Amino acid sequence: MSVKGDGHRVMPFPRSRRIIAGFLDVARRKHLVHALVELDVTLPRRLLRDHRARTGESLSFTAFVIAALARAVEEHPMVQAYRLGRRRLVVFDDVDVCVLVEHEGGDGRIAAPYVVRAANQRTYREIHDELRALQSGGMAAHRRMEAGGRIPVFLVRWGWRLVAGRPRLWKRLCGTVCVTAVGMFGKGPGWGIPIGGYTLQLTIGGIGTRPGFAPDGGIEAREYLSLTLSVDHDVVDGAPAARFLQRLKELIEGGHTIAATAG
Numbered sequence: 001m002s003v004k005g006d007g008h009r010v011m012p013f014p015r016s017r018r019i020i021a022g023f024l025d026v027a028r029r030k031h032l033v034h035a036l037v038e039l040d041v042t043l044p045r046r047l048l049r050d051h052r053a054r055t056g057e058s059l060s061f062t063a064f065v066i067a068a069l070a071r072a073v074e075e076h077p078m079v080q081a082y083r084l085g086r087r088r089l090v091v092f093d094d095v096d097v098c099v100l101v102e103h104e105g106g107d108g109r110i111a112a113p114y115v116v117r118a119a120n121q122r123t124y125r126e127i128h129d130e131l132r133a134l135q136s137g138g139m140a141a142h143r144r145m146e147a148g149g150r151i152p153v154f155l156v157r158w159g160w161r162l163v164a165g166r167p168r169l170w171k172r173l174c175g176t177v178c179v180t181a182v183g184m185f186g187k188g189p190g191w192g193i194p195i196g197g198y199t200l201q202l203t204i205g206g207i208g209t210r211p212g213f214a215p216d217g218g219i220e221a222r223e224y225l226s227l228t229l230s231v232d233h234d235v236v237d238g239a240p241a242a243r244f245l246q247r248l249k250e251l252i253e254g255g256h257t258i259a260a261t262a263g
Contacts, residue, residue, distance in 0.1 A: 022156035026164050027197035033238075035229040035245060036191045041207065042223045044255030051258075062099065062181045063128040064258055065204055068251035070095040070119035073177060076244040079200045080176040081235050082167035089235065090167035095120040098175035098198075101134050115175040124257035164197060179204065191226045199235050203228035225252075 048059050073080055073095045081091040097116045114134055116127055163169050174197070181204040182192040189208030194201055205226030212222030229248075231241050251257075 018156060022160050023197060024195050025157050026160040027195050030197060031233045032196060032201075032230050033233045033241075034193055035241070037227050037229065037245065037249075038189075038224045039227055039249055040212065040222055040253050041225045041255075042212075043253065044258050045207070045223050047255050047258040051261075059258070059261070060128045060131055062179065062204065063131050064124055064255075065181075065202065065252065066097050066099060066116060066119055066179055067122070067124040067127050067257045068248060069177065069179065069202060070097060070122070071257075072244060072248040072251055073200070074120040075247055076240065078240055079231065079236055079244050082170065082176075082199055083235065084167055092167075092171060092176050094118040095177060096171055096175035098178040099131070100180055101131065113174070117175075123261070125261045128261075160197075174198075177201065189224065189226045191228050193228060194230055196230055198230075199232045201230040203230065 044064060045061075048061065048064075052058050077091050077093070080095065081089045084090050095118070097119045098113050099116060101112060101114050114131075116122070116130060119127060163173060176198070178194075178196055178198045178201040180192065180194055180201065190206040192203040192205055194203050205228065207223055207225050209221050209223050211219050212224070214220045214222075229241070229245055
């Protein structure tokens, strides 16, 4: 219930945010390093527009990035390794991608987490269809967050610390890597810097247009995606992260999964 005052109002802190606040309290202990990069997405964006013009169907750009990310991680699995105690690492085979999907909830619009399981074994079309069904379907994730918000704050924080120290439990509940798409809510270029509990997290920023080199060497308007790559430096060094990023760049800029789906 809101209480109005002199030029302001006081309202309850949403229960669903309490789970997120507890998660971030644990996540901020990670030693993250961030790489702010630009990718030329002129070709994949053109393929998506061409598909929409032919069929009337709007394919998900976020699903495309997830598909590319999963393939790059499969080739460089150490970027989704997690510490087990002080002397061991757990390196997963399947790439389970956590993505935040916005829904209309009781506290207004809220981005609830959803895990795309074994995304490295899925096609772009399958990932796209799954996300679209989730956006138009139920609110199970939001209801879980609402229910979790009833738990005392100190127990929420204790629970997240417990999960963070157990990689297999973390995978089951949270996935192995994370994608946050902040660029979908605005226009123009711009990067986001996340607080993440993952060994690897991608933050999809905005897309801007400026002159660039066309494949034939000429100058034309090109579209550039602002992308933030965040890795846990306790687990991943700079050189492996750079090799992973180069492969991810190739997969995104080439638009291969879109061509296979929308061709």
